[in-house]
Amino acid sequence: MSSVQSAPAFQISPSAGGHGLTLSDSAAKRLAQLGAAEGHPVLLRVAVDGGGCSGFQYRFELVEAAEADDLRIEADGQAALVDAVSLPFLKGSEIAFVDDLAGAQFVVRNPNAASSCGCGVSFSI
16 A cells, blocks of 8 residues: 655745744845945835735735734845734735836735736735
């Protein structure tokens, strides 16, 4: 009798604190540029709100300080913050900065999203 073991379709990286969230080099570089322009360090707050054409939407804002319950994701001396309510929607995601024909913006590369809108701001699970 043989048994077949399959890997889970979605796995959280234990090396990343169990949440699997990462901040890409491109996002860290852009945050450093924004902080230099502002004259002080800035943090990128990433949140998930209800709404958008696909059900949920990402919200990005630059802030100067974290809230008490924020999860801090760091790369190259820069940081993004995620609140506890948004975390389950973002597990395993990469926060990146892209500069292409569609524009320059922070994006979330989310393996949990079953679909997303054309601009990538909203998604469904």
